[in-house]
Amino acid sequence: MNRRALRNVGCIFGPGLEFRPGVDIVIEDGLVTEVEAGAARDIGDDATGLVAVPGLINAHTHLGDAALAGRGNGIDPDALLWPPDGLRHVWMAEVGREAVVAGMRDAAKSMLAAGTVAFADFREGGVEGVGQIREALDGLPLHAIVFGRFNSFPLHSQSALLQNTDGITAEQLREIDAVLDVAEGFSPLWANDTTDRGLAQIAERVRARSGRLATxxxxxxxxxxxxxxxxxxGDVQRIARYVKPDFIVHMTAATPAEFRVLADDDIPVVMCPRTQASLGNGIPPMLTALDCGVTVALGTDNAMVSSPDMLAEMTFFSRALRAEARNARRPTASEMLATTTTAAAQALGISSTHGHIGVGRPATFFLLDMSSPRLRHFLDPVVALVTAAESGDVAATFVDGVLAHASPRWQRRAAE
Ligand SMILES: [Zn+2]
Structure with missing residues (x-):
């Protein structure tokens, strides 16, 4: 049996994300087997000053444009984002496959260094695009859920979209099959890609293959x-009616009535506050969503706009929401942390392995260094996590009990 232990560590424990100070965490064959004071019986790594936090989940990325970091700054999203002519698609083709793959690999490594262990990517470029992200992730212990898409846009002529009667073609249906041979899921870009019938056909095909579906x-x-x-x-009504996805991304301009549709159908939402703010789209209305009974997770969206760093996402969003509501009371620190842990695991359907630390569950967490001059004055590590922590405060990241990232400080400490 492979056994390791962390002694005298804090732990954000259980689905309620409650803080337990001064425990030992015992890990056997990749699973947490004990979280109790003294459980390690003086064997294992001294982790005084560190806090074990559930591995963070990034519920929406486009890592494919990481190689274009900063190039979209100041450009209107209508000119930047949409295939086939949006600048990011032109630039991805320009920089070429090797640079795109290298950009995705760098972004993936930066996720592990910032405590993120699982993510869902909406990958461009059909089957070939999915192959590129697999290559980028090779050997990295990140749990990736890849949603492929069609390679060519538009899917219909303008008049076919206006008539709203045609479906998608047999060839397009075969492309969905081919994407699902290599990806976990499939994603229409938005409801306006296709007709009502086309949306229903896509959903039926993906579900027949037990694929994941999101848009x-x-x-x-x-x-x-x-x-x-x-x-x-409206697009939200049509997506709920014809697609019934596992989750919906954005809802920045959504109304309470639209959130209630999603609450009724039990469809979670992934909000991307830093990128939405940067693109001039506004601040996603998370408190409205929560008050309507919708599960909310967070994503970083385009890597060219925002680094895939969930700590940065939480510190930004917790402030922006208060600014917008002119109300300091919400979101609470635990509401905010849930969006990158328990709620995100629920949205992505990975709650059995990810989202919280518990006995009998995978030892997949990161160690937050609360002993640094920046963080040591915080009484509550959950408040530190959602208002102040940065990737440089991550001492180490573990996936299934195996060290997936170690800061120089952790390497020195482990060598002592
Ligand atoms: Zn997106």
Whole structure:
């Protein structure tokens, strides 16, 4: 049996994310077997001053544009994002496959260094695009859920979209099959890609293959107005009715009525506050979503706009929401931490292995260094996590009990 232990460590424990100071964490064959004071019986690594935190989950990325970091700064999202002519697609083709793969690999390593252990990526470029991210992730102990998409856009002529009667073609259905041979899921970009019938066909095909299904919705008012003008229904309604996805990304411009539709259908939302702010789309209304009964997770979205760093996402979002509501009371620190741990695991369907630390569960967590001059004055590590912690405060990241990232400080400590 492979046994290791961390002695005298703090732990954010259980699905309630409650702080337990001064415990020992015993790990056997990759699973946590004890979280109790004195359980290690003086064997293992002294972890005084550190706090074990559930491995963070990034519920929406496009790592594919990491190689283009900063190049979209100041550019209108309409000119930047949309295939086939949006600048990020032009630039990805320009820099070439090798640079795109290297960018994704760097981004993936930076996730482990910032305590993130699992993520869901919406990958561009059809089957070939999925192959690129697999290559980028080779050998890295990150849990990746890849949603592929069609390689070519648009899917229909403008008049077919306006008539809203045609479905997608047999060839497009075969492309979904080919993507699902290599990816965990499939993602229409948004409801306005296709007709009502096309949305239903995509969903039926993906579910028949037991694939995961997710899409963007409610990002800007244009999502709704374009959908209404073509079909008489808003994009959120059409996605809930025809696609029934595992989760929806964005909802930055969504109304309370639209959140209630998702609450009724039990569809979680992934919000991407730093990137939405940077693109000028506003601050995603998380408190409205929570008050409507919607599960909310966070993602960093385009790597060219925001680093895939969930600590940065939480510190930004907890401030921005208060600023927008002119209310300091919410979100609470534990509401915020849930968006990158328990709620995110629920949204991605990985709660059995990810989202919280517990006895009998995988030893997948990171160690936050609360002994640094920056953090040692915090009484509550959950408050430190969502208002102040940075990737440089991550001492080490463990996945299934194996060291996946170690800061120089942790390496020195382990060598002593
Ligand atoms: Zn996206």
């Amino acid at each position: 963007h919705a409610g990002e800007t008012p244009k999502y709704r107005t374009l959908s209404m003008s073509r079909t008489g229904a």
